[in-house]
Amino acid sequence: MxxxxxxxxxxxxxxxxxxxxxxxxxxxxxxxxxxxxxxxxxxxxxxxxxxxxxxxxxxxxxxxxxxxxxxxxxxxxxxxxxxxxxxxxxxxxxxxxxxxxxxxxxxxxxxxxxxxxxxxxRHTSRWPFARTSVPADVLDHLRDAARWESTVLAEAGPAARDAILHLARSADHLLHARPGYRDEIARWTGGGLRHDGVPGWAVGPGDGLERVPIRNFAELSPLPRPSEKFEPNPTILVLATAGDRRCDWVRAGQALQRVLLAATWKGLAATPISQPVEVPAMRRLLIDPRAGLTVQMVLRIGYGTQAGRTxxxxxxxxxxxxxxxxxxxxxx
Incomplete structure (x- = not known):
């Protein structure tokens, strides 16, 4: 000490x-x-x-x-x-x-x-995770991490998980149709000597099962994107706040990092599934309105290989x- x-x-x-x-x-x-x-x-x-x-x-x-x-x-x-x-x-x-x-x-x-x-x-892994369940005590540890920052972290059950993944895939298609989307992806993708963005080695493959929507940073590449089979039943976590103001967004970010660091501490890898929270109409469907909460982030967690830090x-x-x-x- x-x-x-x-x-x-x-x-x-x-x-x-x-x-x-x-x-x-x-x-x-x-x-x-x-x-x-x-x-x-x-x-x-x-x-x-x-x-x-x-x-x-x-x-x-x-x-x-x-x-x-x-x-x-x-x-x-x-x-x-x-x-x-x-x-x-x-x-x-x-x-x-x-x-x-x-x-x-x-x-x-x-x-x-x-x-x-x-x-x-800590880093984002866009690769398949092992088909191994995350233990209940580890999930409790992550929930406690979110609670320390005055937010709520919940695991999606099988039905909710399937609904969230469906919304994420639909949102991904809608985002691709937004004017300027491809140009924005291009701006933040690449290699060379830059110190930001997503380098080619961190892009990751597509899901051969077409279940987990991993954002395609390689779509402008002339080379085909590799495909691998991701875990069929990923562990999906939803991070929510009591409000939806600017201070709540900052609070969600603090909770997100605390959860991600706690997950890293416990040997877990994580991938944000941002698409459904980037489409307002779908973001509202991610949680029961009676809960009085607003979803700020969706995470996929599991046991995976080290992918390297961007x-x-x-x-x-x-x-x-x-x-x-x-x-x-x-x-x-």
């Missing part, structure tokens, strides 16, 4: 920001920016990186930024600091999503160590300088 007795240095905060950049994001767009100010880190949504076709209202961008906020909080906790996160603290600056402030030293527990150790290992933007690309008027202040 570790105890700290001083405020975090700028170097410590920069390392925590570097950890935050490993968070998941739609098409690996990494739509965030950060600024270190004293013992606080400001987290911004980068409007130039929002996907205009898939994410017309910015909901998925704020989920992505929320995932980065949770990772930042966890990295600070692993460095020995408790923190407070204020969401949308300046109404006149809507791109400022959160200010995460280190408040005091805190013991680093074994649970924090285990969850933080999953940060560099590239990340360097710290110099995402760390903003202090405004000119603030540069004379001491920065710890």
């Amino acid at each position: 570790t105890v700290t007795s001083v405020s975090p240095t700028r170097s410590v905060l920069a390392d925590c920001v570097r950890s935050a950049t490993t968070a998941p994001s739609l098409h690996n767009s990494q739509p965030w920016l950060f600024r270190i100010r004293g013992s606080a880190v400001e987290v911004y949504a980068d409007p130039g990186r929002r996907l205009q076709v898939l994410d017309t209202d910015g909901r998925e961008q704020l989920i992505s930024v929320g995932a980065a906020v949770f990772t930042l909080r966890l990295a600070l906790r692993r460095a020995g600091y408790a923190s407070d996160a204020a969401l949308f603290p300046r109404p006149d600056d809507p791109d400022l999503v959160a200010v995460v402030t280190a408040t005091h030293s805190a013991m680093v527990t074994s649970g924090v160590e285990a969850l933080a150790a999953a940060i560099p290992r 590239p990340r933007r360097p710290l110099s690309d995402v760390l903003l300088p202090l405004p000119h008027a603030s540069r004379g202040r001491a920065v710890m």
